[in-house]
Amino acid sequence: MECPSKLPHIGTTIFTVMSQMAHAYKAINLAQGFPNFPPHPQLLEAASAAMNRGLNQYAPMAGYMPLRERIAEKIDSTYGRSINPDTEITVTPGATAALFAAMMSVVHHGDEVIVIEPCYDSYIPTLTLCHAVIRRVSMRFPNYTIDWDAVEGNVSPRTRMITLNSPHNPSGSILCSEDIQRLIAIVQDTDIIILSDEVYEHITFEGIRHESMLRYPQLAERSFVVSSFGKTFHVTGWKTGYCVAPRELMQEFRKVYQFMNFSCFTPAQAAFAEMLSNPSHYKDLSAFYQAKRDYFCHLMAGSRFELLPSYGSYFQLARYDAITHERDTDFAIRLTQNYGVAAIPVSAFYTDGTDNHVLRFCFAKTDETLEQAAAILTRL
Template sequence: MIHFSSKLNNSTPSIFSIMSEMAREYNAINLGQGFPNFDCSLQLKQLVAKYLNKGMNQYCPMPGLFNLRNNIAQKITTLYKVEYNPESEITITAGATQALFTAITAFVNPGDEVIVFEPAYDSYIPSIKFAGAKPVPICLKAPDYNIDWNNFADQINEKTRMVIINTPQNPIGTIMANSDMSILAKILANKNIILLSDEVYEHLIYDDQKHHSALSYPSLRDKTIAVYSFGKTFHNTGWKIGYCVANKKLMNEFRNIHQWNVYCVNSFLQYALAEYMQDEESYTNLNSFYQEKRDYFNNLMKGSALNIIPAQGTYFQLLDYSQISNLNDLEFANWLCQKHGVASIPLSPFYTNGSNDKVVRLCFAKTKKTLEAAAAKLAAIKK
């Protein structure tokens, strides 16, 4: 009989598996899944085939293909007006999740504290616990999810090793304003605290608002590790490829861990992405592409008893059901799926304290046909 102790006690199946399973069982329209139900670009797939057939099938350099890193560096300079050295300050990762896990593992030690804003993307807290550290959640509340920066400053002490931010934010679809980022920079100034900035939705931001990358704040430069995901930008989440950006000192340590848990990421995708992203429109048009979907769906929902809180960024937005039901969000999501055929994601599993604001998350990265079918079902629900 083999005995072992789990490093992540009490890990339960994720809410995504639970809701996707339920969607299948009840044949529901799945707006819970956080990924597009349409394909990525044909041109990008052809580039992948080209490099696969050309034989780009062996290991590439540990930090990733230089051309890809170089193109990323140029993109960062164009968008965020800051220079990062592709040789020493950018690393290609197996999706943003690996970048997040590697960064936390590299810099966080047992006994440290890591501040996380909740509701939080679900990989942060297990990664912090895996590193033997203590997550310190700061609870953001509906409907506006504003950050109380005085409360944030009060949570910092000599054990605080890292702060994780996510803008635009999954699951709530909010963004950090320039004023938020400036206050954050001020609070962290002269503190030995790393800022892990999850910016995977950098290009999904609406209503002419701007993404304020942590990379563009000079006083944050020595402490920021920023992570990105090609999967979110190019509609191919299954490829699991992303990248991490940090100054040389932090990146050296990041690569120290990266080389032992991945070494390098698959090579032919890197060749294809390097060529594809040379066309800036491959990512600069994303805002209007997704804003059109958001607006299309929200127009269909006008007059419904269910209230949409429109997304400022990401491809998620919240459905406020407080007008029609007293159920908690888990019960409501079950009811919505089983009785009305639309799968959503409740928000309470994204909070350590199970906070329940009578909202569920919907993903609008879906075809018009899917959005129409879901809106028809949702709009039919009466008070």
């Protein structure tokens, strides 16, 4: 039987490949972005209590209302924006599903979408399924700042959307207020929609403020803002996130989402609602991960890797030119197979495989795991 692929150029993601390899070679997995320590016990108790209370049937399509109310309160207290939990928030099975529904709901065949690379691996395939014309703009190396002149140069009357991600995976760079001013100037007087991937919104370092689109009325009115409880509460396997958008955009989003998933795992939604009632759970997250970043950098201080700045997320990039001139994928494979440490080659985040000889390490790991990995990496 012949069935032409809808995604002929897409294979298994590098995260799956590297994690499988890490498993096969019993390597320390600093590749895939997930914590290897347990979540807060209160979260587990709250989920179990929800099940025992009988919260085991479909939640409303847009999400369990107490959770949407807590999300609205968090947005109000964090970004100073009043959000209607009834019409402007939808809870989704992870951020990836929210990104998918957002793109599918507003990007039409032939619409142009500006994608900043390197980027999370779902963006390009999803836009391909939308039959979008993708305009890629590379971040500046090695600081991974956005080249706004290049963004502006790619805007046309057909531009439907710009994708943004801050704090940024894989680089750990974050948008600053000058970026926001450039963005406002570019989109004003246009119908461009912003898809803002803010899954690491609560992980920024040195007290730097996260510049959510929700802080800026001119941007919030045209933005889908996506977040992930998996990242905020150390439970990536619970795959629960949410999308915030103005009523008209959210209406279109829900038209798609209701046939993707209809609704998310109810006990998890009840548990996250309880956790959000205590803001310290997310307010303390930056300090927690800053200590992890600092510890990993301290352990790596004597190595021949050159550590690039990380201002947010739970990723640390490292250049390895002083060690080898191999391609980053080759080095990542050799590192896993021969030395027992798995990392992600940053070329995997570029459509054209741009290779600046940089690996991404995830430091959302126990101190013991970081110590074991660094003991190997510093010997290279």
